[in-house]
Amino acid sequence: MSFGISIEASTNKKQKPDPKNLVFGHHFTDHMFIMDYDAGQGWHNPRIVPYQPIALDPAAKVFHYGQTIFEGLKAFKKADGTVITFRPDKNFERLNRSNERLSVPAIDEKLGLEALRQLLLIDQDWIPEEEGTSLYIRPFVIATEAALGVNPSQKYLFMIIMSPVGSYYKEGINPVKIFVESHYVRAVRGGVGDAKTAGNYAASLKAQEEAHERGYSQVLWLDGVHRKYIEEVGSMNIFFRIGGKVVTPALSGSILDGITRRSIIELLRHWGEPVEERQISIDEVIEAHRNGTLQECFGTGTAAVISPVGELSFNGEKYTIQDGSTGELSKKLYDTLTGIQRGIVEDSLGWMIEIK
Numbered sequence: 001m002s003f004g005i006s007i008e009a010s011t012n013k014k015q016k017p018d019p020k021n022l023v024f025g026h027h028f029t030d031h032m033f034i035m036d037y038d039a040g041q042g043w044h045n046p047r048i049v050p051y052q053p054i055a056l057d058p059a060a061k062v063f064h065y066g067q068t069i070f071e072g073l074k075a076f077k078k079a080d081g082t083v084i085t086f087r088p089d090k091n092f093e094r095l096n097r098s099n100e101r102l103s104v105p106a107i108d109e110k111l112g113l114e115a116l117r118q119l120l121l122i123d124q125d126w127i128p129e130e131e132g133t134s135l136y137i138r139p140f141v142i143a144t145e146a147a148l149g150v151n152p153s154q155k156y157l158f159m160i161i162m163s164p165v166g167s168y169y170k171e172g173i174n175p176v177k178i179f180v181e182s183h184y185v186r187a188v189r190g191g192v193g194d195a196k197t198a199g200n201y202a203a204s205l206k207a208q209e210e211a212h213e214r215g216y217s218q219v220l221w222l223d224g225v226h227r228k229y230i231e232e233v234g235s236m237n238i239f240f241r242i243g244g245k246v247v248t249p250a251l252s253g254s255i256l257d258g259i260t261r262r263s264i265i266e267l268l269r270h271w272g273e274p275v276e277e278r279q280i281s282i283d284e285v286i287e288a289h290r291n292g293t294l295q296e297c298f299g300t301g302t303a304a305v306i307s308p309v310g311e312l313s314f315n316g317e318k319y320t321i322q323d324g325s326t327g328e329l330s331k332k333l334y335d336t337l338t339g340i341q342r343g344i345v346e347d348s349l350g351w352m353i354e355i356k
Protein backbone atom coordinates (compact mmCIF):
# COMPACT_ATOMS: atom_id res chain seq x y z
CA MET A 1 0.00 0.00 0.00
CA SER A 2 1.25 3.47 -0.82
CA PHE A 3 -1.02 5.34 1.66
CA GLY A 4 -1.34 8.11 -0.93
CA ILE A 5 2.03 9.62 -0.06
CA SER A 6 2.76 12.34 -2.63
CA ILE A 7 6.32 13.14 -3.66
CA GLU A 8 7.74 16.49 -4.69
CA ALA A 9 11.33 15.80 -5.74
CA SER A 10 14.06 18.32 -4.97
CA THR A 11 15.43 20.12 -8.01
CA ASN A 12 18.28 21.64 -6.04
CA LYS A 13 20.32 18.73 -4.67
CA LYS A 14 22.71 19.62 -1.87
CA GLN A 15 26.37 18.74 -1.75
CA LYS A 16 26.96 15.72 0.48
CA PRO A 17 29.37 16.08 3.40
CA ASP A 18 32.70 14.23 3.50
CA PRO A 19 31.84 10.80 4.99
CA LYS A 20 35.15 10.85 6.90
CA ASN A 21 34.28 14.00 8.82
CA LEU A 22 30.64 13.64 9.76
CA VAL A 23 29.53 15.51 12.87
CA PHE A 24 26.43 14.00 14.51
CA GLY A 25 23.21 15.63 13.32
CA HIS A 26 24.64 18.57 11.36
CA HIS A 27 23.79 17.64 7.77
CA PHE A 28 20.36 16.76 6.43
CA THR A 29 19.31 14.89 3.29
CA ASP A 30 17.52 16.42 0.27
CA HIS A 31 14.00 15.43 1.34
CA MET A 32 11.76 15.17 4.39
CA PHE A 33 8.41 13.58 5.16
CA ILE A 34 5.58 15.67 6.57
CA MET A 35 1.93 14.97 7.49
CA ASP A 36 -0.78 17.14 9.09
CA TYR A 37 -3.32 16.48 11.80
CA ASP A 38 -6.44 18.53 12.38
CA ALA A 39 -9.11 17.61 14.92
CA GLY A 40 -12.12 16.23 13.07
CA GLN A 41 -10.02 15.33 10.05
CA GLY A 42 -7.34 13.13 11.59
CA TRP A 43 -3.88 12.64 10.07
CA HIS A 44 -3.89 13.66 6.40
CA ASN A 45 -1.83 14.88 3.45
CA PRO A 46 1.22 12.61 3.88
CA ARG A 47 3.96 13.96 1.59
CA ILE A 48 7.64 13.88 0.79
CA VAL A 49 8.97 17.32 -0.08
CA PRO A 50 12.40 18.98 -0.46
CA TYR A 51 14.06 19.52 2.96
CA GLN A 52 13.06 23.03 4.00
CA PRO A 53 12.19 25.24 6.99
CA ILE A 54 8.61 25.22 8.28
CA ALA A 55 6.61 28.28 9.33
CA LEU A 56 4.82 28.14 12.69
CA ASP A 57 2.65 30.62 14.54
CA PRO A 58 4.46 32.00 17.63
CA ALA A 59 1.51 30.75 19.70
CA ALA A 60 2.00 27.13 18.52
CA LYS A 61 1.55 25.00 21.63
CA VAL A 62 4.81 23.13 21.22
CA PHE A 63 6.75 26.31 22.09
CA HIS A 64 4.88 26.90 25.32
CA TYR A 65 3.90 23.52 26.72
CA GLY A 66 6.33 21.11 25.10
CA GLN A 67 3.77 18.76 23.58
CA THR A 68 6.22 16.95 21.31
CA ILE A 69 7.65 13.47 20.77
CA PHE A 70 10.70 12.21 18.93
CA GLU A 71 12.28 8.96 17.82
CA GLY A 72 15.73 7.95 16.63
CA LEU A 73 16.83 5.01 14.49
CA LYS A 74 19.40 4.18 11.83
CA ALA A 75 19.63 2.90 8.25
CA PHE A 76 22.72 1.27 6.77
CA LYS A 77 23.98 0.35 3.32
CA LYS A 78 25.43 -3.11 2.79
CA ALA A 79 28.45 -3.71 0.53
CA ASP A 80 26.08 -4.79 -2.28
CA GLY A 81 24.14 -1.50 -2.01
CA THR A 82 21.13 -2.95 -0.16
CA VAL A 83 19.52 -0.50 2.29
CA ILE A 84 18.69 -2.00 5.69
CA THR A 85 17.18 -0.57 8.88
CA PHE A 86 17.40 -1.80 12.46
CA ARG A 87 14.01 -2.74 14.01
CA PRO A 88 12.09 0.30 12.68
CA ASP A 89 8.76 -1.27 13.71
CA LYS A 90 9.85 -0.95 17.37
CA ASN A 91 10.44 2.79 16.93
CA PHE A 92 6.97 3.39 15.51
CA GLU A 93 5.43 1.29 18.34
CA ARG A 94 7.32 3.39 20.89
CA LEU A 95 6.36 6.62 19.10
CA ASN A 96 2.72 5.74 19.69
CA ARG A 97 3.35 4.82 23.34
CA SER A 98 4.94 8.26 23.80
CA ASN A 99 2.09 9.88 21.83
CA GLU A 100 -0.46 8.23 24.12
CA ARG A 101 1.30 9.59 27.23
CA LEU A 102 1.44 13.14 25.79
CA SER A 103 -2.19 13.08 24.51
CA VAL A 104 -1.03 13.17 20.88
CA PRO A 105 -3.27 11.25 18.42
CA ALA A 106 -1.81 7.91 17.32
CA ILE A 107 -0.06 7.59 13.95
CA ASP A 108 -0.73 4.53 11.78
CA GLU A 109 2.48 2.54 12.27
CA LYS A 110 2.23 0.98 8.81
CA LEU A 111 1.94 4.45 7.27
CA GLY A 112 4.97 5.59 9.28
CA LEU A 113 7.01 2.63 8.02
CA GLU A 114 5.88 3.22 4.43
CA ALA A 115 6.79 6.91 4.70
CA LEU A 116 10.22 5.90 5.98
CA ARG A 117 10.62 3.36 3.16
CA GLN A 118 9.82 5.93 0.47
CA LEU A 119 12.00 8.60 2.07
CA LEU A 120 14.94 6.19 2.33
CA LEU A 121 14.55 5.19 -1.32
CA ILE A 122 14.50 8.77 -2.58
CA ASP A 123 17.52 9.77 -0.42
CA GLN A 124 19.43 6.48 -0.45
CA ASP A 125 22.53 8.13 -1.96
CA TRP A 126 22.85 9.91 1.40
CA ILE A 127 23.53 6.70 3.33
CA PRO A 128 27.29 6.74 3.95
CA GLU A 129 29.11 3.45 3.37
CA GLU A 130 32.32 3.82 5.43
CA GLU A 131 32.63 1.48 8.40
CA GLY A 132 30.87 2.87 11.46
CA THR A 133 28.77 5.40 9.51
CA SER A 134 25.00 5.32 9.03
CA LEU A 135 21.99 7.45 8.23
CA TYR A 136 20.36 8.65 11.44
CA ILE A 137 16.58 9.00 11.14
CA ARG A 138 14.59 11.39 13.32
CA PRO A 139 10.77 11.04 13.24
CA PHE A 140 8.99 13.61 15.45
CA VAL A 141 5.63 15.17 16.24
CA ILE A 142 4.92 18.76 17.30
CA ALA A 143 1.73 20.45 18.54
CA THR A 144 1.02 23.35 16.15
CA GLU A 145 -2.32 24.79 17.22
CA ALA A 146 -1.94 28.57 17.64
CA ALA A 147 -3.63 29.04 21.00
CA LEU A 148 -2.39 29.78 24.50
CA GLY A 149 -4.16 27.63 27.05
CA VAL A 150 -3.04 24.36 28.52
CA ASN A 151 -4.90 21.57 26.79
CA PRO A 152 -4.06 19.05 24.08
CA SER A 153 -3.47 20.70 20.70
CA GLN A 154 -6.09 20.41 17.96
CA LYS A 155 -3.35 20.44 15.28
CA TYR A 156 -0.05 18.59 14.84
CA LEU A 157 2.72 17.98 12.35
CA PHE A 158 4.49 14.64 12.04
CA MET A 159 7.82 14.79 10.23
CA ILE A 160 10.79 12.57 9.42
CA ILE A 161 14.21 14.10 8.74
CA MET A 162 17.45 12.19 8.12
CA SER A 163 21.12 12.93 8.76
CA PRO A 164 24.27 11.04 7.70
CA VAL A 165 26.35 10.34 10.81
CA GLY A 166 29.90 9.18 11.39
CA SER A 167 31.27 6.55 13.69
CA TYR A 168 30.53 7.44 17.31
CA TYR A 169 34.08 6.40 18.14
CA LYS A 170 36.78 8.12 16.13
CA GLU A 171 39.54 5.73 17.22
CA GLY A 172 37.71 2.52 18.03
CA ILE A 173 35.36 1.86 20.92
CA ASN A 174 36.35 4.04 23.88
CA PRO A 175 35.24 3.95 27.54
CA VAL A 176 33.57 7.07 28.95
CA LYS A 177 33.65 8.66 32.41
CA ILE A 178 30.27 9.02 34.07
CA PHE A 179 29.16 11.26 36.92
CA VAL A 180 26.56 9.72 39.25
CA GLU A 181 24.11 12.56 39.85
CA SER A 182 22.82 12.91 43.39
CA HIS A 183 21.46 16.48 43.28
CA TYR A 184 19.30 16.79 40.14
CA VAL A 185 16.79 14.16 39.05
CA ARG A 186 15.51 13.34 35.57
CA ALA A 187 12.06 11.82 36.05
CA VAL A 188 9.79 10.10 38.53
CA ARG A 189 7.39 7.22 38.15
CA GLY A 190 4.07 8.51 36.85
CA GLY A 191 5.80 11.35 34.99
CA VAL A 192 7.05 11.29 31.38
CA GLY A 193 10.44 9.60 31.90
CA ASP A 194 9.35 6.63 29.80
CA ALA A 195 8.25 8.82 26.86
CA LYS A 196 10.74 10.20 24.32
CA THR A 197 9.60 13.76 24.85
CA ALA A 198 11.55 17.02 24.84
CA GLY A 199 10.99 17.99 28.48
CA ASN A 200 13.11 15.12 29.78
CA TYR A 201 16.11 16.43 27.86
CA ALA A 202 15.58 20.09 28.72
CA ALA A 203 15.50 19.00 32.36
CA SER A 204 18.81 17.17 32.00
CA LEU A 205 20.94 19.92 30.42
CA LYS A 206 22.03 21.65 33.63
CA ALA A 207 23.27 18.43 35.22
CA GLN A 208 25.06 17.46 32.01
CA GLU A 209 26.74 20.86 31.81
CA GLU A 210 27.97 20.61 35.41
CA ALA A 211 29.22 17.06 34.82
CA HIS A 212 31.15 18.29 31.74
CA GLU A 213 32.77 21.03 33.82
CA ARG A 214 33.98 18.32 36.20
CA GLY A 215 35.44 16.31 33.30
CA TYR A 216 32.68 13.73 32.89
CA SER A 217 30.96 13.06 29.59
CA GLN A 218 27.55 11.98 30.90
CA VAL A 219 25.35 11.80 33.97
CA LEU A 220 24.04 8.59 35.53
CA TRP A 221 20.62 9.33 37.00
CA LEU A 222 19.37 7.93 40.28
CA ASP A 223 15.67 7.51 41.03
CA GLY A 224 13.87 10.69 42.02
CA VAL A 225 12.35 9.38 45.25
CA HIS A 226 15.10 7.57 47.19
CA ARG A 227 18.07 8.96 45.17
CA LYS A 228 19.41 5.47 45.41
CA TYR A 229 18.32 3.21 42.56
CA ILE A 230 20.02 3.40 39.17
CA GLU A 231 17.94 4.74 36.28
CA GLU A 232 19.80 5.48 33.03
CA VAL A 233 22.42 7.70 31.39
CA GLY A 234 21.64 10.72 29.16
CA SER A 235 20.15 9.01 26.16
CA MET A 236 21.36 5.53 27.02
CA ASN A 237 20.20 2.66 29.19
CA ILE A 238 22.78 1.17 31.53
CA PHE A 239 24.07 -2.36 32.18
CA PHE A 240 26.42 -3.81 34.79
CA ARG A 241 28.21 -7.15 34.80
CA ILE A 242 28.60 -8.26 38.38
CA GLY A 243 30.05 -11.66 39.34
CA GLY A 244 29.41 -13.04 35.84
CA LYS A 245 25.78 -11.89 35.71
CA VAL A 246 24.45 -9.01 33.62
CA VAL A 247 22.09 -6.69 35.48
CA THR A 248 20.08 -3.74 34.12
CA PRO A 249 17.41 -1.62 35.81
CA ALA A 250 13.89 -2.96 35.19
CA LEU A 251 11.48 -0.74 33.20
CA SER A 252 9.93 0.99 36.18
CA GLY A 253 8.01 3.74 34.38
CA SER A 254 10.64 6.45 34.79
CA ILE A 255 13.24 5.24 32.25
CA LEU A 256 13.07 4.83 28.50
CA ASP A 257 12.39 1.40 27.01
CA GLY A 258 15.45 1.45 24.75
CA ILE A 259 15.39 -0.69 21.63
CA THR A 260 19.15 -1.24 21.96
CA ARG A 261 18.57 -2.27 25.62
CA ARG A 262 15.95 -4.78 24.54
CA SER A 263 18.17 -6.09 21.73
CA ILE A 264 21.13 -6.57 24.10
CA ILE A 265 18.94 -8.52 26.53
CA GLU A 266 17.62 -10.69 23.69
CA LEU A 267 21.13 -11.25 22.32
CA LEU A 268 22.55 -12.22 25.75
CA ARG A 269 19.65 -14.63 26.38
CA HIS A 270 20.19 -16.08 22.88
CA TRP A 271 23.81 -16.74 23.91
CA GLY A 272 22.66 -18.34 27.16
CA GLU A 273 24.09 -15.54 29.32
CA PRO A 274 22.09 -14.76 32.48
CA VAL A 275 20.48 -11.27 32.46
CA GLU A 276 18.52 -9.76 35.32
CA GLU A 277 16.13 -6.84 34.88
CA ARG A 278 15.61 -5.57 38.39
CA GLN A 279 16.08 -2.70 40.80
CA ILE A 280 19.79 -2.06 41.39
CA SER A 281 21.08 0.51 43.86
CA ILE A 282 24.21 2.60 43.53
CA ASP A 283 25.31 1.05 46.87
CA GLU A 284 25.19 -2.41 45.30
CA VAL A 285 27.40 -1.19 42.42
CA ILE A 286 29.88 0.47 44.79
CA GLU A 287 29.96 -2.64 46.99
CA ALA A 288 30.60 -4.83 43.90
CA HIS A 289 33.46 -2.47 42.99
CA ARG A 290 34.89 -2.78 46.53
CA ASN A 291 34.73 -6.56 46.60
CA GLY A 292 36.09 -6.92 43.07
CA THR A 293 32.98 -8.40 41.42
CA LEU A 294 32.10 -5.36 39.27
CA GLN A 295 33.47 -6.61 35.96
CA GLU A 296 31.91 -4.29 33.38
CA CYS A 297 29.55 -1.39 32.94
CA PHE A 298 28.17 -0.11 29.63
CA GLY A 299 25.48 2.14 28.20
CA THR A 300 23.25 1.20 25.25
CA GLY A 301 21.51 3.45 22.73
CA THR A 302 21.03 3.97 19.00
CA ALA A 303 23.78 6.60 18.60
CA ALA A 304 26.70 4.84 20.34
CA VAL A 305 25.26 1.27 20.25
CA ILE A 306 27.45 0.21 23.22
CA SER A 307 29.35 2.73 25.31
CA PRO A 308 31.69 1.14 27.86
CA VAL A 309 32.04 3.01 31.15
CA GLY A 310 35.62 3.27 32.41
CA GLU A 311 34.99 5.38 35.49
CA LEU A 312 32.13 6.30 37.80
CA SER A 313 32.25 9.27 40.13
CA PHE A 314 29.92 9.13 43.13
CA ASN A 315 29.89 11.35 46.23
CA GLY A 316 33.40 12.65 45.53
CA GLU A 317 34.94 9.19 45.06
CA LYS A 318 36.21 7.78 41.77
CA TYR A 319 35.63 4.15 40.84
CA THR A 320 37.63 2.81 37.91
CA ILE A 321 36.13 -0.16 36.06
CA GLN A 322 38.24 -2.66 34.04
CA ASP A 323 41.28 -0.37 34.54
CA GLY A 324 39.38 2.12 32.37
CA SER A 325 39.47 -0.19 29.35
CA THR A 326 36.70 -1.91 27.37
CA GLY A 327 35.39 -5.15 28.88
CA GLU A 328 35.30 -8.42 26.97
CA LEU A 329 31.49 -8.72 26.92
CA SER A 330 31.01 -5.03 26.00
CA LYS A 331 33.35 -5.54 23.03
CA LYS A 332 31.62 -8.75 21.93
CA LEU A 333 28.20 -7.10 22.12
CA TYR A 334 29.43 -4.05 20.20
CA ASP A 335 31.03 -6.15 17.45
CA THR A 336 27.99 -8.40 17.13
CA LEU A 337 25.35 -5.70 17.08
CA THR A 338 27.25 -3.39 14.71
CA GLY A 339 28.08 -6.45 12.55
CA ILE A 340 24.38 -7.39 12.32
CA GLN A 341 23.57 -3.76 11.45
CA ARG A 342 26.15 -3.66 8.65
CA GLY A 343 24.95 -7.00 7.32
CA ILE A 344 28.25 -8.83 7.95
CA VAL A 345 27.13 -10.90 10.98
CA GLU A 346 24.19 -13.30 10.61
CA ASP A 347 20.96 -11.64 11.72
CA SER A 348 19.76 -14.73 13.59
CA LEU A 349 17.14 -12.80 15.58
CA GLY A 350 15.55 -11.27 12.44
CA TRP A 351 16.09 -7.60 13.33
CA MET A 352 17.11 -6.04 10.03
CA ILE A 353 14.46 -4.86 7.59
CA GLU A 354 15.48 -4.50 3.97
CA ILE A 355 14.20 -1.42 2.15
CA LYS A 356 13.26 -2.04 -1.46
Ligand SMILES: *Cc1c(COP(=O)(O)O)cnc(C)c1O
Pocket: 072, 196, 232, 233, 234, 235, 236, 237, 256, 257, 258, 259, 260, 261, 300, 301, 302, 303
Ligand atom coordinates in the same frame (compact mmCIF):
# COMPACT_ATOMS: atom_id res chain seq x y z
C1 LIG B 1 16.55 7.22 23.08
C2 LIG B 1 16.90 6.99 24.50
C3 LIG B 1 17.50 5.81 24.96
C4 LIG B 1 17.98 4.73 24.04
O1 LIG B 1 16.97 4.14 23.28
P1 LIG B 1 17.35 3.37 21.95
O2 LIG B 1 16.03 2.94 21.43
O3 LIG B 1 18.20 2.22 22.35
O4 LIG B 1 18.05 4.32 21.08
C5 LIG B 1 17.70 5.65 26.32
N1 LIG B 1 17.35 6.61 27.19
C6 LIG B 1 16.78 7.77 26.79
C7 LIG B 1 16.42 8.76 27.80
C8 LIG B 1 16.54 7.98 25.43
O5 LIG B 1 16.02 9.14 25.03
